[in-house]
Amino acid sequence: MRPGTPSTAALALLRRDLLLLWRQRADALNPLLFALMVATLFPLALGPEAGMLSRVAGGIVWVTVVLANLLSLDALFRGDAEDGSLDQLAVSGQPLALLAGARILAHWLGTGLPLTLVAPLLAYMLGLERAALPVLVAALALGTPLLSLVGACCAALTVAMRRSGILLALLVLPLTVPVLIFGAGAVEAAATGGDPSAALLFLAAGLALALPLAPLGCAAAIRIGTA
Amino acid sequence: MNRFVLWFHRMGSPPTFYAFAERWRPWFLWSALAITAVALYWGLARAPDDYLQGDSFRIIYIHVPSAWMGQFIFLAMAICGFVAIVWRIKIAEIMGIASAPVGAAFTAIALATGSLWGRPTWGTYWVWDARLTSTLVLLFLYFGVIGLYRAIEDRRKAARAAGLLAIIGLVNIPIIQYSVYWWNTLHQPSSIKVTKMSSTIDPSMLWPLLAMAVATKLYYAWSALSRAQLMVLEMESGKDWVRELAGLPRVASPSTDTPREA
Amino acid sequence: MTSIDAPLPPLLTARGLRFSRDGESIFGPLDLEVASGAALVVEGGNGAGKTTLLRVLAGLLDASDGEIAWQGAVLDGGRRVAGSIALLGHQLGLKGDLTPRENLRFRLALGGLRTGITADAALRSVGLEGYEDAPVRTLSAGQRKRSALAALLLSPAALWLLDEPYANLDRGGQQVVDRMLETHCLRGGSVVFTSHGLFTPGLSRMATLDLGGRA
Numbered sequence: 001m002r003p004g005t006p007s008t009a010a011l012a013l014l015r016r017d018l019l020l021l022w023r024q025r026a027d028a029l030n031p032l033l034f035a036l037m038v039a040t041l042f043p044l045a046l047g048p049e050a051g052m053l054s055r056v057a058g059g060i061v062w063v064t065v066v067l068a069n070l071l072s073l074d075a076l077f078r079g080d081a082e083d084g085s086l087d088q089l090a091v092s093g094q095p096l097a098l099l100a101g102a103r104i105l106a107h108w109l110g111t112g113l114p115l116t117l118v119a120p121l122l123a124y125m126l127g128l129e130r131a132a133l134p135v136l137v138a139a140l141a142l143g144t145p146l147l148s149l150v151g152a153c154c155a156a157l158t159v160a161m162r163r164s165g166i167l168l169a170l171l172v173l174p175l176t177v178p179v180l181i182f183g184a185g186a187v188e189a190a191a192t193g194g195d196p197s198a199a200l201l202f203l204a205a206g207l208a209l210a211l212p213l214a215p216l217g218c219a220a221a222i223r224i225g226t227a
Numbered sequence: 228m229n230r231f232v233l234w235f236h237r238m239g240s241p242p243t244f245y246a247f248a249e250r251w252r253p254w255f256l257w258s259a260l261a262i263t264a265v266a267l268y269w270g271l272a273r274a275p276d277d278y279l280q281g282d283s284f285r286i287i288y289i290h291v292p293s294a295w296m297g298q299f300i301f302l303a304m305a306i307c308g309f310v311a312i313v314w315r316i317k318i319a320e321i322m323g324i325a326s327a328p329v330g331a332a333f334t335a336i337a338l339a340t341g342s343l344w345g346r347p348t349w350g351t352y353w354v355w356d357a358r359l360t361s362t363l364v365l366l367f368l369y370f371g372v373i374g375l376y377r378a379i380e381d382r383r384k385a386a387r388a389a390g391l392l393a394i395i396g397l398v399n400i401p402i403i404q405y406s407v408y409w410w411n412t413l414h415q416p417s418s419i420k421v422t423k424m425s426s427t428i429d430p431s432m433l434w435p436l437l438a439m440a441v442a443t444k445l446y447y448a449w450s451a452l453s454r455a456q457l458m459v460l461e462m463e464s465g466k467d468w469v470r471e472l473a474g475l476p477r478v479a480s481p482s483t484d485t486p487r488e489a
Numbered sequence: 490m491t492s493i494d495a496p497l498p499p500l501l502t503a504r505g506l507r508f509s510r511d512g513e514s515i516f517g518p519l520d521l522e523v524a525s526g527a528a529l530v531v532e533g534g535n536g537a538g539k540t541t542l543l544r545v546l547a548g549l550l551d552a553s554d555g556e557i558a559w560q561g562a563v564l565d566g567g568r569r570v571a572g573s574i575a576l577l578g579h580q581l582g583l584k585g586d587l588t589p590r591e592n593l594r595f596r597l598a599l600g601g602l603r604t605g606i607t608a609d610a611a612l613r614s615v616g617l618e619g620y621e622d623a624p625v626r627t628l629s630a631g632q633r634k635r636s637a638l639a640a641l642l643l644s645p646a647a648l649w650l651l652d653e654p655y656a657n658l659d660r661g662g663q664q665v666v667d668r669m670l671e672t673h674c675l676r677g678g679s680v681v682f683t684s685h686g687l688f689t690p691g692l693s694r695m696a697t698l699d700l701g702g703r704a
Binding site: 004006008009011012013015016019020023024079082083084085087088089090091092093094226227 | 547549551570573575578579581582583584587591594595596597598600601602624645
């Protein structure tokens with residue numbers, strides 16, 4: 001691999017981000033702990049009655065995943081913006097959309113994928129129908145990359161701001177509505193004996209649409225932000 | 228076609244835009260008010276009762292045009308945003324941002340009137356029906372665009388960032404609306420679609436509605452242009468044409484920007 | 490039709506370059522020209538716009554007016570040809586949790602590698618021998634600066650844009666920078682760097698651009 005080609009650059013960025021994740025692995029656990037904590041709050045608020053909880057379990061897991069994903073979004077581009085790495089990426093002449101895509105992949109590997117793997121545990125604790133568990137994982141496997149892609153666009157837009165936090169949530173949450181609806185819809189269908197495939201197909205279609213478009217949006221947002 | 232393109236090109240210049248807005252503003256406002264008065268009189272006083280909903284349906288003359296405007300203005304914002312990002316035209320940046328509060332207001336009115344309509348029809352001020360829910364999400368999108376603009380210090384960068392968000396939002400709006408509609412049918416498969424009126428609408432009810440649609444657009448033009456004028460003045464403050472407008476003498480230096488104090 | 494003896498177009502030229510933000514003029518109009526093997530030092534007081542000018546030349550910022558040409562061809566927008574410029578910004582572009590060696594490995598995958606040098610050799614020549622595997626956040630400001638300089642050495646780019654290259658460095662570090670600039674220019678590269686005026690590189694072809702703005 002010759003150094004300096006777009007694919008080398010993108011892979012190197014992915015590698016760098018995974019290395020950084022590993023170096024800060026204590027922090028990397030935070031979204032998972034947050035998800036566990038939030039999932040615990042619901043029974044505390046709603047009461048532990050098994051029948052009621054299992055009916056809402058799919059929805060609770062989905063909301064939890066959406067919120068936990070939000071936690072690590074702010075750091076997606078902010079760290080690079082603050083230490084000058086974003087400037088280096090912009091100045092390198094490499095296609096910024098490809099680099100953004102690598103960054104988003106790293107984010108999903110660090111947040112979305114672990115959440116998808118932990119979700120069955122949360123669902124079990126909340127009493128979700130056994131039959132629905134595989135559908136939950138499938139829906140999250142399709143939905144969490146979507147959340148990362150859409151969230152990354154918003155994170156790139158807020159890089160130009162000093163403080164963010166809540167504003168980022170305000171930007172991201174409306175855009176996650178379709179993912180939430182189809183994702184939770186699939187789980188509900190599976191839990192009540194219906195057919196989850198329509199909802200899953202919608203998620204897949206959304207992912208197919210977002211995969212090429214979101215990195216382009218990120219790149220445009222980064223260029224606006226470094227200016 | 229050429230004249231149209233030329234007109235757009237000239238509108239990109241702040242002094243030309245300002246003069247255009249100054250000239251046409253009053254016309255937009257008065258015609259909007261006039262048409263609104265006629266339409267509302269017709270709709271509220273003269274049109275016959277709906278056989279299903281009685282008098283309460285009359286609120287559609289405010290609710291439906293407001294909802295249309297909420298969506299139309301978002302589209303306008305996204306187009307302005309696109310022009311602003313691709314061609315860096317200041318006026319496009321300004322018009323996009325000037326439109327946002329108007330669109331948010333219309334969306335809020337649509338939400339409020341939809342809710343008021345719900346009271347006599349469903350017995351409650353709020354239900355999670357498809358239209359109300361997706362209007363609420365649209366309102367959140369507006370807040371996001373406005374919030375992003377206000378959070379970035381550099382005005383031009385802020386306008387472009389907000390414009391990009393508007394474009395992203397626009398792409399998502401049909402997806403969001405479809406998903407909310409899908410969600411609604413999933414959970415209420417047999418409910419009557421209460422926000423839909425009788426399937427064929429009598430012409431005597433239609434005309435006021437269309438008139439309101441025109442009136443709201445004129446009102447939007449007035450409101451956005453007025454706001455845009457203020458923003459143009461702010462952005463161009465210190466330049467010669469603004470000084471002339473204020474009756475101040477021209478600055479002697481050849482540069483058109485105010486030089487910074489060391 | 491260029492013959493062998495015809496001079497190459499200067500690496501970087503700018504005509505009528507101006508930048509203003511929120512109605513305030515930051516700098517301009519400026520004309521500048523940097524030829525192969527030449528250096529341009531941008532001087533000025535705090536807030537005179539030196540960093541802004543550098544960012545405009547790097548393509549990170551769009552000028553309000555004027556044009557920039559690279560090897561004679563006018564540039565459109567911010568995108569630069571891959572590997573054509575190397576930037577040493579105010580923020581160094583290093584990840585604190587990675588070691589200098591890891592940082593350099595990333596930078597050379599991003600920007601390409603100049604022939605005849607390795608990451609370790611670069612770290613040695615900037616005086617970081619022994620610190621290659623310490624996380625950058627544990628290094629002093631001067632050592633971090635040297636790491637960033639090592640990244641510069643690896644870059645194949647012809648044009649270097651350096652923001653305050655001498656800042657945070659001791660006498661030895663400043664000499665490193667002097668040597669780097671000399672060698673780069675002798676090889677036919679060009680440098681544009683900003684300074685408060687506290688440097689002494691012995692470069693044969695060096696011009697000064699003063700943005701003023703001193704209190």
